[in-house]
Amino acid sequence: MREISKIFVVMGVLIANTVHAQAAELYGLIGKMTTVPGQRDAFIGLLLQGVNDMPGCLSYVVAKDANDPNAIWVTEVWDSKASHDASLSLPAVKEAISKGRPMIAGMSDGATTIPIGGVGLAKSEAETK
């Protein structure tokens, strides 16, 4: 009886790991922000400080809107929502948020995505190990 219980425990762990592996999908964000007039370049400079050291960040592109002189687009791909959420606690990111807040005039709702693939995704830490 005890052996049978052990087998069920092992099976349960195997199933749980399989489900976890399947659920490990990427996490994406697409957002548009509007800055106070004249502050766009300074705000972009802030956003780009420290983005190279965010664990789990596969893509983080900051772009000017080609038609609205005060609008910025940020498109992000993370290896998980947890990595994104954790990035908000990084000292460099917290400093950028704090300095940048007065430059922001508005934010769109944006979109949350599940990135599937493509070109230009930095290797995740799991892949590079």
Add this chain to the structure above:
Amino acid sequence: MREISKIFVVMGVLIANTVHAQAAELYGLIGKMTTVPGQRDAFIGLLLQGVNDMPGCLSYVVAKDANDPNAIWVTEVWDSKASHDASLSLPAVKEAISKGRPMIAGMSDGATTIPIGGVGLAKSEAETK
């Protein structure tokens, strides 16, 4: 008098080259598409075929919208608008457009951007040479 003309020609070429160098900015696109119900995965598969061989493409991420079961986001960064436009003539891209068209139910206006920097931009050919 002829020497002065030459000087003006040289100055003109120098100024033209400088202006050209400053104008060499990246080209970005952010677009949302809606597929015919049930066709999203197939359409994403088509989009991802051949995207690794597009000259001048620095980033091309295909993502599912996390909330709309039929919506797809495509975010692109190119080394120039010319490279993007040229990609539309690549055989693999033409084939994908042709096969994918019947799967598309709608397209949003999207945004054209001037990407400034960030993480996950593949190196352009100019940089790798």
